[in-house]
Amino acid sequence: MSSEIPDKRSAIDKAMDVLNAFGDQAYTGIGVTEIARRTGLPKSTAFRVLASLQSNGAVERVGDHYRLGKMIQDLANTDESDFQQTLRDVLTPFLADLYSRTKQTVHLAVLDGKDVVYLNKLYGHMHVRSPSRIGGRVPAYCTAVGKVLLAHDSQAIEEVLTQPLRAWTPNTIVDPESFRAELAQVRAENLAYDRAEILRTLNCVAAPILDRNRRPVAALSVSGPVGRFIPQNHATMLRQVCFEATRALAATMNAQERSASRSTQ
Structure with a gap:
């Protein structure tokens, strides 16, 4: 029995x-x-x-x-803000440019508290498991897009460091001082890397898109499988696409301001 x-x-x-x-x-x-x-x-x-x-x-x-x-x-997600909709609409063509130049998986993301939220994603030819999905969120501290956005936001950095950082992989930076040093390097280069920090099999490089006050409001990234994808090889091209995206975003915001001003006259 x-x-x-x-x-x-x-x-x-x-x-x-x-x-x-x-x-x-x-x-x-x-x-x-x-x-x-x-x-x-x-x-x-x-x-x-x-x-x-x-x-x-x-x-x-x-x-x-x-x-x-x-x-x-x-x-669990709040409704997308009008500004996030604008970012997605204006910046998605540059995400497509990034994909066409790399044929790798590319992301458009913004910072929301201690997380990054992915506004858009295009899948590359080299398949790799990834925590990202359109509309989804992941911790900012262990992602390239998150680090490049956190680096210029001292309040967000302190919020992230209010609790111990979890080691998602052996490469995750969990020591607060090491993390601050990492972000200082990100600020100096305007470029961030995820060196298999959220998944052992995933590498990534990200660069910021700036508003008219030169503050990062979004980030683009290129990612691929460890061992087959070398993030540094895409850094120069990524910076160029983000520079073009920054100019386009400024032009859109200026046009929206002019339109709003005319409607109130």
Whole structure:
């Protein structure tokens, strides 16, 4: 006679346990074996629950990992601001330029508190698992786009450092003084790197797009798989595209101001 205790959790209970099991890895994703371990479900059951959640948009599969899907992440996101819409509309053509020049995965992102939010993304030819998705957010301190935006925002830096920095990989910079030194280098070069800091398999380089006061308001990045993608090779071209994007954004903001001024006269 089997001594195994029947699992009396309902289907909804099991689904909620699976969603809660993601924890800090909601954006980067975890495998079905680890989900089964965290929930106490048989691996076959965990796989069936994940398949059901995936079909409803609550989780998404990236390679052999799962992460929270668009439906769940959208519940936590506030509505996109008018300014973010303007940034996406004006800067997406430059994201497309960046893609056409590199054929790598490229991102357009903004800083929101301690996280970066991805306004747009184009996938490159070299597939690599990535925590980024359009409309999604990830911690700023361990991403290239996040570091290049944090570097010029002292208040955001202090907010990030109010709590210990989690080591997502062995390369994540978690020492506060080392992190400050990293950001000082970013400010000096107007360029930031993610050296496999959020995922062991991912490298990235990012540069800022500036407003008319020369403050970073968004960032573009190029990313690819460790071992096959060399971020430094794309630095000069990335700076050039961001310079062109900065000019276009300034022209748009000037035109919007002139239009608003005429409408009030």
